[in-house]
Amino acid sequence: MTLDDLINQARQALQEALAARQREQDALMALREDPNLTEDAVSERVAARDAADAEVTRRQEALDGLLAEQAREEEIAALQARITPTDVRRPAYDQVARVGAEERTYRPDTDPRGARFQRDVIAAVRGDYEAQGRLARHMQEERVERAAALTGGEERAVGTGAFGGLVIPQYLVDLYAPLARTARPFADACRQHPLPAQGMTVELARVTTGTNVDNQANQHDAVAETDIDDTTLSIPVRTAAGQQTVSRQALERGAGVEEVILDDLFRAYATRIDTTMINVATVGLSAVATAVTYTDASPTTAELYPKVIEGLAGVEASLLDQASGDNLAVMHSRRWYWMQNAMGSSYPLITQPGVVPQTLGANYAEVYGRGVRGILPNGTPVIVDNNIATNLGAGTNEDEVYLVDRRECHLWEDPSAPMYIRAEQTKAATLGVLMVVYGYYAFTFQRQPHARKISGTGLVTPTFTGA
Structure with missing residues (x-):
């Protein structure tokens, strides 16, 4: 069994x-x-969940170890391929033992238009472990080869950020600027x-009338009783989809055209889900949140x-004992930077965990879309999202700030989404290829209605001024 086989097994x-x-987590929540x-049932389920956590950690450590070994082997191979003797006479051709580097996973002589690379990208998204293995090898090759090119005198800027996502093989596309x-x-x-797996609605039961417990005035008096009642919450399954018709000339004579279009379709798909939510x-x-007006x-x-x-305070008052405390403030980037622009001499009298006294919060300096951007003075994490509208209000120049309990913001997505269709016959008469990206999802904030939004003239287009 090869190292690649072991890595694939570890991934699976x-x-x-x-x-x-x-x-196990779903079973715990279902309790x-x-x-x-x-209490015993809860303890038993928590123990099972923790055991599953430990198994995940063990499997991840095993995979990390194999990947580290693979990376080291490839580094050694690349090093051996670069080293040549300098102080001794070079032996004759037929008297030397050679250690050769393996061929690149994707090469211009075997995959000139990147078709194999593209198929692997799509297959990996769908869970194909062999495709994921080839892409992992490609990424390691990029790390080794680009580092070697840099030390060899070729002027090419390479940093850790260059490998945050999937790198298209260099011979396919040298540079393009995505939207x-x-x-x-x-x-x-x-x-x-x-x-x-099936159906176009997600059905949840919500208790709308609870039971009743009261003090018994006298012995043998009737005990308080109120019939519990629930209401079905039907959440529609939505379909996000986009298409692009491309000429065969562009696909067959261009370099990396399909990969560029596919990347843009996937990112447009992600944007559509977020802005819809x-x-x-x-x-x-915005529609379900209770307004907190700031005029x-x-x-x-x-x-x-x-x-x-x-x-x-309104979020907690709505959720009561169902509150997780995992709150979020969601705002537009212009609002977040405006808040950072603030200067003043008045500070909260109560310090909070993780916030330095005499500050109005903390900025984590994260890149857009990389999670929590900072925290507010009371420790609430901030998510910056530019899908928030900025043309609200009478003056069409207001945005909104949302306050939610993250555990009650639910998103269901197809594990295989987004899917990709490449239809060649449909547009054959015009030498076109139809590319379609689509996926199914559902969401709700109404399982436990709680969200709040700050809106009003206090959230008009911000101005950035000094003290």
């Missing part, structure tokens, strides 16, 4: 461990619905669930912050 074992851990819930998109910062922060009528976050002709961060606290 890790995926199985992750799935088992998710099942809330059990009317006969006992900047707002992506899905908020969607990535929501509570994730796998979408059910925030802005769609009736069920979007001010000369708004300041110091005046906005109490509205944030008011909103968070």
